[in-house]
Amino acid sequence: MTEKIARFFEEQRPQTPCLVVDLDVVERNYNDLSEALPDARIYYAVKANPAPEILSLLNRLGSAFDTASVPEIEMVLAAGCTPDRISYGNTIKKEADIRRAFELGVRLFAFDSEAELEKIERAAPGARVFCRILTSGEGAEWPLSRKFGCDLPMARELLLKARDMNVEPWGVSFHVGSQQKDLTQWDIAIAQVAMLFRDLEAHGVDLGMINLGGGFPTRYRSDVPASAAYGEAIFHSLRQHFGNHLPEAIVEPGRGMVGNAGVIESEVVLISRKSANERKRWVYLDIGKFGGLAETMDEAIQYPIETPVDHDEETEPVVLAGPTCDSADVLYEKTEYHLPLSLKVGDRVRIRATGAYTTTYSAVCFNGFSPLQSYCI
Amino acid sequence: MTEKIARFFEEQRPQTPCLVVDLDVVERNYNDLSEALPDARIYYAVKANPAPEILSLLNRLGSAFDTASVPEIEMVLAAGCTPDRISYGNTIKKEADIRRAFELGVRLFAFDSEAELEKIERAAPGARVFCRILTSGEGAEWPLSRKFGCDLPMARELLLKARDMNVEPWGVSFHVGSQQKDLTQWDIAIAQVAMLFRDLEAHGVDLGMINLGGGFPTRYRSDVPASAAYGEAIFHSLRQHFGNHLPEAIVEPGRGMVGNAGVIESEVVLISRKSANERKRWVYLDIGKFGGLAETMDEAIQYPIETPVDHDEETEPVVLAGPTCDSADVLYEKTEYHLPLSLKVGDRVRIRATGAYTTTYSAVCFNGFSPLQSYCI
Structure with a gap:
């Protein structure tokens, strides 16, 4: 992530989800x-x-x-x-x-x-x-x-x-x-x-x-x-x-x-477990397969994800999913993603290397969600 | 397909691809x-x-x-x-x-x-x-x-x-x-x-x-x-x-x-073979996985397809694909679809039972293609 993009996120606090491309x-x-x-x-x-x-x-x-x-x-x-x-x-x-x-x-x-x-x-x-x-x-x-x-x-x-x-x-x-x-x-x-x-x-x-x-x-x-x-x-x-x-x-x-010129910022909507003793937590973001991350199809493209608590050394394996009511809207379930235990609902995460094949893939209004917003800076 | 939808297509000749829903x-x-x-x-x-x-x-x-x-x-x-x-x-x-x-x-x-x-x-x-x-x-x-x-x-x-x-x-x-x-x-x-x-x-x-x-x-x-x-x-x-x-x-x-209230009309853009002795022909439509037929993912939902030459008894197995430059934009390759040999470029085919999960799934403008147009009659 470039300094220019980091500054944009900090100063503008744009509505999530959104893509920022550093020209x-x-x-x-x-x-x-x-x-x-x-x-x-x-x-x-x-x-x-x-x-x-x-x-x-x-x-x-x-x-x-x-x-x-x-x-x-x-x-x-x-x-x-x-x-x-x-x-x-x-x-x-x-x-x-x-x-x-x-x-x-x-x-x-x-x-x-x-x-x-x-x-x-x-x-x-x-x-x-x-x-x-x-x-x-x-x-x-x-x-x-x-x-x-x-x-x-x-x-x-x-x-x-x-x-x-x-x-x-x-x-x-x-x-x-x-x-x-x-x-x-x-x-x-x-x-x-x-x-x-x-x-x-x-x-x-x-x-x-x-x-x-x-x-x-x-x-x-x-x-x-x-x-x-x-x-x-x-x-x-x-x-x-x-x-x-x-x-x-x-x-x-x-x-x-x-590809490497863009970063998507997304909000954590929910973190949960399916049962008391489930190994993996589910982390739901406000962007998913139908909001721009279509290349996660079959978990083909595996984006790096940054959280505000990456300094926290305690992590746990997670399943990452999107916000729609579609059961196919899961980003990574087989691929191992570990995120900090201290990550919480409302945190903003950054999905790096998302400058290519994101905005145009996003669905018109699936589940009523707007298409991915984008800024070129 | 209802008579009302058939009449609409005949009288209006709408631009393809489009979905018509019979209320x-x-x-x-x-x-x-x-x-x-x-x-x-x-x-x-x-x-x-x-x-x-x-x-x-x-x-x-x-x-x-x-x-x-x-x-x-x-x-x-x-x-x-x-x-x-x-x-x-x-x-x-x-x-x-x-x-x-x-x-x-x-x-x-x-x-x-x-x-x-x-x-x-x-x-x-x-x-x-x-x-x-x-x-x-x-x-x-x-x-x-x-x-x-x-x-x-x-x-x-x-x-x-x-x-x-x-x-x-x-x-x-x-x-x-x-x-x-x-x-x-x-x-x-x-x-x-x-x-x-x-x-x-x-x-x-x-x-x-x-x-x-x-x-x-x-x-x-x-x-x-x-x-x-x-x-x-x-x-x-x-x-x-x-x-x-x-x-x-x-x-x-x-x-x-x-689901069964809608029919998509689509134009055949190209019919070809990959080599002289290939068994299957490729039939490319002007709608694909990113234009509204996202549920063909993993060939899960298999829509019935009608052509204007269905009376022709000579058919051949085909691969069906969409119009974008994305190699993942293939509708059916493993699933057996047979279409008449006399089907030709420019023909309009009808994809039935497409009233659900089509319009909203379609991408904003992937490859420059417009989202799926829809009419409720």
Whole structure:
């Protein structure tokens, strides 16, 4: 937690629950990643946190943007970005939305299927397209399904097909899975992409771009490799598999750009036991799975939690749960969380590393609770 | 799907995704349940669907209301309900919210812990309180955790304690788990509550109310027992365990009241395969886990899906997924869903039995997508 955020909480005493994002940390993350990957272009994954202040800052720093929908494109344009720095990275788009994006000036589109390619040709003639391939997602903390991407033979077939269509086959993308801590996963994917590049080159398709996706982690309860380590591993891998014929490389950090910049403050609503001799206490917060902490699904993302009595050495294992009447609204039950015995109802706790995938996930008004409030400072 | 809803979709062609609720079905559900449980008072669980039209209708029919928060209490009051028909059924409440509810006239509060009881005494002096006990939730389709309720010995101790406080120990509640299809689960719980009543009576605490909770199911892909069967089982059970000394009984249907009254219309955004020889096709809709179908979490609730080409006998197994860039936004992958081979991009499909737990679950603007639009007709 930065001093700036601590001061904000102290001076403003905002209503809980709320998220506070320190823009200086976002700027530092951007600069660190730019230095670590000097040859790659950064496309910030807007979905991680689309706060206007974050988009404006990153635009000013020269970032490009990876978007998932027309409203996200409009937000990025409103932040002052030009359309040539916007990628429409969702492989699942309505044709009307592709057309709208094209009208707004966007010229870079993702696809992973024949139907999507045909939609792009019709609605965005002449645009650059890149094909997303499937990866295993091994080592990622946020589960990667088979939802996005196609296998290599199909990617090859589709890019060959694109050559004969009114679109420009421009590149290949992959995603190693969000919160990826295994650096070798990039190498595995890059090797496959390089093979595909050479194969297609031999068939007259000269691709210009490799999209390395996101996956850059944020520090939750355990350490993660620094940006520099990622940069080195990726650079080494690109050199090894592409030699001197390096394509343009782009990365799409979301969590890695804003995750550690945010802190949520929440109030303890209740502390109780289910029976006289229960080992674990239940600690209920005023934020839960439906108020912004959706990534606690299956206890995947484990946020660090600070209490005002952390100096107290006597702790007890707890179950952490949200405030709604939904029995699924439990944050951590299997994961061991210990909190001080002296923690009491009304105390404010701080949930760190919550800058990414929180505000936008929060439900409209489940159980009558308002969506997560957020401040960028 | 009712004729009224079908006509609405045809004539209005609303933008997808959207939910349409037929108020006639809600009225029928209310009347069926009232007839099935003539001696029980119905407290509609507002969290299932707080649409003003639904609240007004149920208020007009004479329903009482189970609420989870102050905003829900305010919505119910706005619908014309008097505070004597409102229960603040959440066992996890901020003291300030209890006070606010008390100021608004609410006199019935749930608790399951000593700390909550003390909050109620301070903030709502003299109010009626009921203690929620833990049940196993066996047989329920939507998982019931240990989040709510305490064990019987603790409930006994707390209700004895309440006798000596400035609150009125009024009853006991339980919940057999949402979408409960095993009728014997009510009997198991009612037997325990009756035992507790007799024990407390011997100690001078004369409880007046048993809150049978919700759990009444809605028909998804397979049949569920009719309201009459639930009524009969519960009535029989109450007679058996309480004899002629029947307490006031209340029920809190949510899903059972509005689930089958709603239909979501959604557009097919993309149909694809991940490789040339993949058995399953992927069908991507414009609504997913974060747009209102949160109950597909772990594929728990399995909605029936209608397509415009259901007459086509040739079907293929599909994976169903939502439109966001989130890899967790997959609706059904393990559950077998077969859809017609002739289904195509742009077709509108109808997701039935979606009147409960959809609109309010939808995310504020995840990936830039708007929350689920809803119409009550």
